[in-house]
Amino acid sequence: MPPPAPQIIRVIDLETTGEAPPVHGVCEIGWQDVALGPDGRWEIHGEGGARLVNPGRPIPPLTQTIHHILDEQVADAPFWHDVARAVLDPYPKRVALAAHRSIYEEKFCSPALTRNAPWICTWKCALRLWPDSPTFSNQMLRYWRKPEGLIHERGLPAHRAFPDAYVTAFHLRDMLNAVGIDQLLAWSSLPGLLPRVRQGPDRGKEWSEASDETIATMLEDRDEDVRFTAETERARRRAA
Known part of the structure; x- marks a missing residue:
């Protein structure tokens, strides 16, 4: 066989x-x-x-x-x-x-x-x-x-x-x-989880190092992956 x-x-x-x-x-x-x-x-x-x-x-x-x-x-x-x-x-x-x-x-x-x-x-x-x-x-x-x-x-x-x-x-x-x-x-099945900030004053930093202001701004970004990553980081901070 x-x-x-x-x-x-x-x-x-x-x-x-x-x-x-x-x-x-x-x-x-x-x-x-x-x-x-x-x-x-x-x-x-x-x-x-x-x-x-x-x-x-x-x-x-x-x-x-x-x-x-x-x-x-x-x-x-x-x-x-x-x-x-x-x-x-x-x-x-x-x-x-x-x-x-x-x-x-x-x-x-x-x-x-x-x-x-x-x-x-x-x-x-x-x-x-x-x-x-x-x-x-x-x-x-x-x-x-x-x-x-x-x-x-x-x-x-x-x-x-x-x-x-x-x-x-x-x-x-x-x-x-x-x-x-x-x-x-x-x-x-999810948007991309970006390891580093792409633009703005925190560009190049890991998302855990980004300021709260950067996170708030990225929550309104046109890019789905950026928004998803910002939402994930905000949820992590709130849980912490």
């Missing part, structure tokens, strides 16, 4: 024509799986992959400067609705999807395409697990953490779908082995 198929979490990365579907479309999707091994440890699984996608509209020069995908490269590629389901809902058992700042991928990967899969946001989880990182971009975490086993060349070029998914998968593997899937899903 063949061994049972492992549980996997599929890491997704998209390159698009812009940030706002349906005005903008997907022009490339990349993936890399992380699987739960028989020893209870999560590991990189399989080779991953990428597919070009016809976005159904021209790719603006502004986004071409990021991913360098040309209109002629996607002219004969399949459309998103012909590609998405097979990539987003793979066999064997997929227990979740993941992405770095998954809010972006979730705009294009609708529940209908993912069969309502839960998402892990590795950016939100990195804020909790590695608060000392200088910043929390995928590439900063890559070079700051230097994950074991990451092949440098497979993670290049940056800002293409497979290399970015590949790098994110190593962050996810280490997160899963540190705290488990339930904790990552719980953190991902």
Whole structure:
């Protein structure tokens, strides 16, 4: 009998024509799986992959400067609705999807395409697990953490779908082995908990060092993550 198929979490990365579907479309999707091994440890699984996608509209020069995908490269590629389901809902058992700042991928990967899969946001989880990182971009975490086993060349070029998914998968593997899937899903369901104040007179300080005036100001900020962090710090102070 063949061994049972492992549980996997599929890491997704998209390159698009812009940030706002349906005005903008997907022009490339990349993936890399992380699987739960028989020893209870999560590991990189399989080779991953990428597919070009016809976005159904021209790719603006502004986004071409990021991913360098040309209109002629996607002219004969399949459309998103012909590609998405097979990539987003793979066999064997997929227990979740993941992405770095998954809010972006979730705009294009609708529940209908993912069969309502839960998402892990590795950016939100990195804020909790590695608060000392200088910043929390995928590439900063890559070079700051230097994950074991990451092949440098497979993670290049940056800002293409497979290399970015590949790098994110190593962050996810280490997160899963540190705290488990339930904790990552719980953190991902909340706004980001920022480790340091982003602006104002207390910029760069840990939130526990910020003045009461800064906390009060940040409670009115337009950014959901800033408001959530300020609310969390205010609650901590009141409890103390």
